[in-house]
Amino acid sequence: MKLYRIPDGIVIEEREQFCLLKDEDWDKFVNDDNLSRKMQKIARSFSPTRNVPESLLPPIKSQEVWASGVTYLRSRLGREQESRKTGGGDYYARVYEAERPELFFKSTPHRVVGHGGKVRIRRDSTWNVPEPELTLMITSSGKIAGYTIGNDMSSRSIEGENPLYLPQAKVYDGCAAIGPSIYVSEDPLPANTTIELDIRRNDSSVFRGSTELSRLKRDLAQLVSFLYRECTFPNGSLLMTGTGIVPPNDFTLHSGDEIVVTIEPIGKLINRVE
Numbered sequence: 001m002k003l004y005r006i007p008d009g010i011v012i013e014e015r016e017q018f019c020l021l022k023d024e025d026w027d028k029f030v031n032d033d034n035l036s037r038k039m040q041k042i043a044r045s046f047s048p049t050r051n052v053p054e055s056l057l058p059p060i061k062s063q064e065v066w067a068s069g070v071t072y073l074r075s076r077l078g079r080e081q082e083s084r085k086t087g088g089g090d091y092y093a094r095v096y097e098a099e100r101p102e103l104f105f106k107s108t109p110h111r112v113v114g115h116g117g118k119v120r121i122r123r124d125s126t127w128n129v130p131e132p133e134l135t136l137m138i139t140s141s142g143k144i145a146g147y148t149i150g151n152d153m154s155s156r157s158i159e160g161e162n163p164l165y166l167p168q169a170k171v172y173d174g175c176a177a178i179g180p181s182i183y184v185s186e187d188p189l190p191a192n193t194t195i196e197l198d199i200r201r202n203d204s205s206v207f208r209g210s211t212e213l214s215r216l217k218r219d220l221a222q223l224v225s226f227l228y229r230e231c232t233f234p235n236g237s238l239l240m241t242g243t244g245i246v247p248p249n250d251f252t253l254h255s256g257d258e259i260v261v262t263i264e265p266i267g268k269l270i271n272r273v274e
Helices: 026-030 035-045 073-086 089-097 156-161 163-170 220-227
Strands: 002-006 009-014 017-022 064-069 102-107 132-138 144-152 176-183 194-201 204-212 237-240 258-263 267-273
Touching: 009 035, 017 035, 035 144, 064 144, 102 163, 102 220, 132 194, 132 220, 132 258, 144 220, 144 237, 144 258, 144 267, 156 163, 176 267, 220 237
Parallel strands: 064 237
Antiparallel strands: 002 009, 002 176, 009 017, 064 102, 132 144, 132 237, 144 176, 194 204, 194 258, 258 267
């Protein structure tokens, strides 16, 4: 089942049929360890329609967005390359092999855009890329209640200059896109789930890449456990789980580029660069 946030409530989708819950509070609704069962019960009691929800909002209200780094080998190699000249490359190899993952704060809700919104690249950065990532929706108790698509926009020139500049490379207005829906299931996503990235410029594809969750080095439950060790999240949280798709070093985003991230069964997250 899927969950959408719209201006006047919440929409539940089951088998391409939609139920509208008007004036439902997003924070209270999603922060539920039994979310899947609750949605199934609601869907059975409603008269569904086939109206696809319009005017989608990002599936976040008061939640913090965090992110994981160096969780795929491809990400480790890319981060080593970008920071090798400044002596930071070895840090990423150590993180990749360490028990403790790299976790960092990514975004407040007002810096997040949804499906169809415009992401941004920093004016003081010369090398910018999207990072397509499976994103977890986690309750306040630490349970993974659902899955969505995240785009962790990154300024590689800033981070490559010095790893200590990571917050500036990652956190700024329009730095994250999330959506279009939350996929809610009692079962974890299978290891062969594919993440696909297509970057289009002037109606032509300029970069395509894909990876599978099987290439993710970190266990999802382990990432959540580290995030929740000394942090509380009264309304739950969203956690991006890292990227395994890294464009070549001579590629950078341009204003007007269209970024399409696909993860089935969640859907497609489409954004343009401002």
